[in-house]
Amino acid sequence: MKDFCVADLNATVSLNGFPCKPVAEVTSDDFFFDGLSKEGNTDNPFGFAVAQGNVLSFPGLNTLGISMNRVDLAPRGINAPHSHPRATESIVVIKGKVLVGFVSTSNVYFYKVLTVGQMFVIPRGLIHFQYNVGHSKAILLTAFNSQLPGAVIVSRTLFASNPPIPNQILTKTFRVDDDVINSIKSKFA
Amino acid sequence: MKDFCVADLNATVSLNGFPCKPVAEVTSDDFFFDGLSKEGNTDNPFGFAVAQGNVLSFPGLNTLGISMNRVDLAPRGINAPHSHPRATESIVVIKGKVLVGFVSTSNVYFYKVLTVGQMFVIPRGLIHFQYNVGHSKAILLTAFNSQLPGAVIVSRTLFASNPPIPNQILTKTFRVDDDVINSIKSKFA
Amino acid sequence: MKDFCVADLNATVSLNGFPCKPVAEVTSDDFFFDGLSKEGNTDNPFGFAVAQGNVLSFPGLNTLGISMNRVDLAPRGINAPHSHPRATESIVVIKGKVLVGFVSTSNVYFYKVLTVGQMFVIPRGLIHFQYNVGHSKAILLTAFNSQLPGAVIVSRTLFASNPPIPNQILTKTFRVDDDVINSIKSKFA
Amino acid sequence: MKDFCVADLNATVSLNGFPCKPVAEVTSDDFFFDGLSKEGNTDNPFGFAVAQGNVLSFPGLNTLGISMNRVDLAPRGINAPHSHPRATESIVVIKGKVLVGFVSTSNVYFYKVLTVGQMFVIPRGLIHFQYNVGHSKAILLTAFNSQLPGAVIVSRTLFASNPPIPNQILTKTFRVDDDVINSIKSKFA
Amino acid sequence: MKDFCVADLNATVSLNGFPCKPVAEVTSDDFFFDGLSKEGNTDNPFGFAVAQGNVLSFPGLNTLGISMNRVDLAPRGINAPHSHPRATESIVVIKGKVLVGFVSTSNVYFYKVLTVGQMFVIPRGLIHFQYNVGHSKAILLTAFNSQLPGAVIVSRTLFASNPPIPNQILTKTFRVDDDVINSIKSKFA
Amino acid sequence: MKDFCVADLNATVSLNGFPCKPVAEVTSDDFFFDGLSKEGNTDNPFGFAVAQGNVLSFPGLNTLGISMNRVDLAPRGINAPHSHPRATESIVVIKGKVLVGFVSTSNVYFYKVLTVGQMFVIPRGLIHFQYNVGHSKAILLTAFNSQLPGAVIVSRTLFASNPPIPNQILTKTFRVDDDVINSIKSKFA
Structure with a gap:
């Protein structure tokens, strides 16, 4: 607006979106971002x-x-x-x-x-x-x-949430047994 | 509107959303749906x-x-x-x-x-x-x-799409070997 | 967002919408509501x-x-x-x-x-x-x-607002005399 | 867009909203309206x-x-x-x-x-x-x-719709008897 | 909402939009504005x-x-x-x-x-x-x-911003020389 | 939707937005665009x-x-x-x-x-x-x-529209005389 x-x-105060910085304090740097210029690891x-x-x-x-x-x-x-x-x-x-x-x-x-x-x-x-x-x-x-x-990363969401999704949900979902689920979960621990 | x-x-004509039925042909039945009353299989x-x-x-x-x-x-x-x-x-x-x-x-x-x-x-x-x-x-x-x-069903999306997502994507994603992926894919074939 | x-x-702070509860304090109960399970009077x-x-x-x-x-x-x-x-x-x-x-x-x-x-x-x-x-x-x-x-209940809106809508508005609206308006208003007092 | x-x-084709006149046929008159300049009856x-x-x-x-x-x-x-x-x-x-x-x-x-x-x-x-x-x-x-x-005119909506809203709904709504409802309905016939 | x-x-707190006045303090005057009734200078x-x-x-x-x-x-x-x-x-x-x-x-x-x-x-x-x-x-x-x-007034935006847009931008934009730009800028100083 | x-x-049919290509004819190429890879003149x-x-x-x-x-x-x-x-x-x-x-x-x-x-x-x-x-x-x-x-290019909008904006508007806007306006217009002709 x-x-x-x-x-x-x-x-x-926590909003959906954020409150605004006072206009008088806004500078050109506020519209600038240098975080995309470096190589990622x-x-x-x-x-x-x-x-x-x-x-x-x-x-x-x-x-x-x-x-x-x-x-x-x-x-x-x-x-x-x-x-x-x-x-x-x-x-x-x-x-x-x-x-x-x-x-x-x-x-x-x-x-x-x-x-x-x-x-x-x-x-x-x-x-x-x-x-x-x-x-x-x-x-x-x-x-x-x-x-x-936002990002919903499938593997992390299903196998590494906190707390974990119960195995019975995941075995039923992928039609595999507990061993497979536990094995995948261990990789994302 | x-x-x-x-x-x-x-x-x-195919739109994002649908064209409208002519107003003169709209009846009360158009606002009614009976598809939720029956038991599902x-x-x-x-x-x-x-x-x-x-x-x-x-x-x-x-x-x-x-x-x-x-x-x-x-x-x-x-x-x-x-x-x-x-x-x-x-x-x-x-x-x-x-x-x-x-x-x-x-x-x-x-x-x-x-x-x-x-x-x-x-x-x-x-x-x-x-x-x-x-x-x-x-x-x-x-x-x-x-x-x-819309519904994005995770298992179907990853393991039963048409054409299939290549195994190398899925093994890398879940950090499992081809056997696990093939086994899951077979269940959703 | x-x-x-x-x-x-x-x-x-009063907003159109409400500020957010701090994320760290949010629990599963915040997404749960039990107010629809009881019979109304x-x-x-x-x-x-x-x-x-x-x-x-x-x-x-x-x-x-x-x-x-x-x-x-x-x-x-x-x-x-x-x-x-x-x-x-x-x-x-x-x-x-x-x-x-x-x-x-x-x-x-x-x-x-x-x-x-x-x-x-x-x-x-x-x-x-x-x-x-x-x-x-x-x-x-x-x-x-x-x-x-929100809910705009017609009868309450027209006949029981605070302060009341003047009778001359309502008699003109419904093309009735004061007695009818007063009678209806008395039921919603 | x-x-x-x-x-x-x-x-x-009937849409929610209307299809567009071809751009090549659009003239200044399309953005002009003279319907508000005359006195209403x-x-x-x-x-x-x-x-x-x-x-x-x-x-x-x-x-x-x-x-x-x-x-x-x-x-x-x-x-x-x-x-x-x-x-x-x-x-x-x-x-x-x-x-x-x-x-x-x-x-x-x-x-x-x-x-x-x-x-x-x-x-x-x-x-x-x-x-x-x-x-x-x-x-x-x-x-x-x-x-x-759009305009929802309360009196017309309740007392002059086509087909009419049954009297039992309106008597219950306004807590009056059939005579009052029929009298109002007759004014809007 | x-x-x-x-x-x-x-x-x-500064928002995009403003926080709300407490509902209990809202009066009819809050929905009224008299600033359009006077002749402007x-x-x-x-x-x-x-x-x-x-x-x-x-x-x-x-x-x-x-x-x-x-x-x-x-x-x-x-x-x-x-x-x-x-x-x-x-x-x-x-x-x-x-x-x-x-x-x-x-x-x-x-x-x-x-x-x-x-x-x-x-x-x-x-x-x-x-x-x-x-x-x-x-x-x-x-x-x-x-x-x-909001209003973006072209002349003010280009010729009277604070700080000023450099002349080289404006001469290139309008394909004129510095004199023209300086002359226009002086009018809006 | x-x-x-x-x-x-x-x-x-011309819409605000476009009708959709039939889903059965949509291919991966529809989500691909190669127009940004070439050097511009x-x-x-x-x-x-x-x-x-x-x-x-x-x-x-x-x-x-x-x-x-x-x-x-x-x-x-x-x-x-x-x-x-x-x-x-x-x-x-x-x-x-x-x-x-x-x-x-x-x-x-x-x-x-x-x-x-x-x-x-x-x-x-x-x-x-x-x-x-x-x-x-x-x-x-x-x-x-x-x-x-969309793009509203200021110079083109004001000095090269079809038909042209009258000079009296532009001289008043920029507080310059006809010569300046005509000179700029000639560059964009």
Whole structure:
């Protein structure tokens, strides 16, 4: 309702969205974010790193309905299947060769291998992933039509929540026995 | 923008939402739906049945931003983990004793065992499930703030899409080997 | 913008919507509501009772855009003509036999007698009512696509507001004399 | 999503909202409306006339989310209690002296006598009226944040719908007998 | 989400939108605004005055999504080219003869000379102006579908911002030399 | 309301938004766009080129509320002052060194020189520009929270519309004489 409302992340009142920093204290730096310029550390089992330019790291995005992430993927690195409960995502490859895919609610898998400068779109709320199919590091820029899109990472949600989802739910869900569930859970502990 | 816009599901033009049935042909029956009154058939591996009162089955809901489902669960039946990309869900138990749970994007698992008349809410886009923990059949009514909330069923999305998601994505995601993935895929074939 | 924002109904700052309870204090109980499970007292001139599961009684609904009510109607009991300024309503009969009706802005009266499990939808903002046409008590569950739909009850609005609407407005509106207006007002005093 | 979408009111496809006139055929006249400049005929029992500048009369408003009406009131003329299901209304008096009032969902009656140039606002969906308390004709301009706000006129809705609402509903609602209902209905026949 | 939320302009917490005045302190005067009834002072180089009935001057509009302005124009007076970043505008001439025009994103100039009672609509975000082409003073009422539409006045934005936009940007933009830019800037100093 | 609605740009019915391509004909290519990968031709007076990935060039974005552009700027090249009537914009520099700036409705000029990987946000509807302050070519990726944000380019809007805005409007606006206006108009002819 105002031009902007730079988030006051330290406010004592907690809102859905954030209160605004007083206008008189807003400077050009509030609309600037340098968190996407550095290489991410992909030295982990997924070969994956993400830097998030959302309202929590970039308070100037508050109320503006947009955010952007940088994703780094080592060769064979994956941004594992996840969904964003509050945003559509568009993806542009900055470096490398990346398989991107999503599955519709009609259960159709749509996918594409993207090279530098190519764009792909993931409709809001659908499960999708990105996978580096090239031989060198890949970098992606992703944009969201929400300043805090959220991320529901399937594996973490089901196998590493706190407290854990009971095994009987998961065995029934995937039609496997406890051993399989326990084995997966142990990897995400 | 109008009072209502009963969907013309047979229209030759395909929209996001549906064109409206001519107002002069709209009758009281267009605002009525009898698809939630019958018992669902839960004779399947999940002990689960759902009847959906959304715009596809109940065209009068077009543009109105609401829909309702009936879920039947046999004892130990499950409405397996899924999310709705376009809606919050509220749940009321009509019969039986049901465990409902969801996981937030901060990875916290919230859950409750509900008995008749009790209500629970699932914030939009989050993965959740319902599980019959009682000794007899359970019935739930669920309401959504969308006339077509969609459903992303995790197991089906990852293990039974068409075409299939490549194994290398899934083994990397869950940190298991091909055998586990193939075994799960075979159950959903 | 967040997954959820459980209302802090005691906050000193008053918002349109409510500030959020601190996330660290949120528990599963915040997403649970037990106010719809008890029978309502219909021992009044309208043979009517309503239990409201909206953000004021169920703070977890804050920002989530959904709410549900339970309506109890004695035989010949009525949920008198009213409208919801901020929501569409869907209705499912849990028990009994109920006439539901609404009038469009083109002045067409749409209606239906519903039995158990049947569903009807009331487009946003239109005047509607529910009337128990069966011989025993009726119970309805209603869902709204707002966490605080509000209710404009026609009779109460026009004849029992505080302060009262002047008689000259009401006699002109209904084209009756003061006696009729005074008589109706006395019933709602 | 486009700059504008002038309604094609003769389109064969019926939408919620209207299809757009082809851009190449759009002229300045499509954004112009002359229907508010003429005096309305208030020679009727309510001493009331309204000219509506909404999408049905002014197709250029399609998708733009705004509309305006002109209301003419003879002395003691009334724009009887009504609500707009899809809009807030603001009112400015152009001529005369007018009592405007609305009732909140908490049943509080808010009102004011306005003279030329004064403004009043009616929150969305609430029942309100305008009444000429001056000795000469009054003119109002009203603005709405919808291109088709709709109007639910309480008296017409309850006593003159097609088909009629059964008497038993109305006697129970207003706690009067059939004679009163029939008498009011006869005035609106 | 509530019927209304009268702005507390003195609140210590700054929001996008304003916190609400406590409901118990809200009176009819909160929905009333008298700032549009007085003649504006057009004794300036533009022959222009505006009185704004938005949430900053009329706190009752908070959250209601509507506002209205009064524009006074001396003969040959102009409401110079500007856009509203958050609203569509509708215009009605109350007195005089006024040229109104806007340019679409396809660069088409739409315009009309309006006389008393005539209406014109400016789609959201487009640059438009009003110019008194009559021989006497003109008065306009304008309505917006936002309680704080904002105004981006092109000349002031480009030539009188604080700090100033560097000349090299402006010479390149308008393809003129520094003298022209400095000359215009000096007029707006 | 559906997962997606790939635009049928050749539809005979014109909507605000586009009708959907039949779901059965949708393929992965519908979610893919290769128009941002090629270098733009900046051999023009502004040293500027833009490639737009919006719904008109990338029909899969229809209804999804997001789009992205690529901007190429020669040294001293400018993306001249403009606004987007329907979107916030976020900017990331892919190559080079770029001054980005916008002016708020309070007339404050906010700006920053960005280097590779740095991000800046432009609140919806505000006038802004990008200017290559480096010694080599610059490339920007911009994201919008609309599938068709539109662009109001100030110079073109005021000095090159079709038909032209009359000189008397422009001389009054910028407080210059006809010669200046004619001179600028001649550059944009």
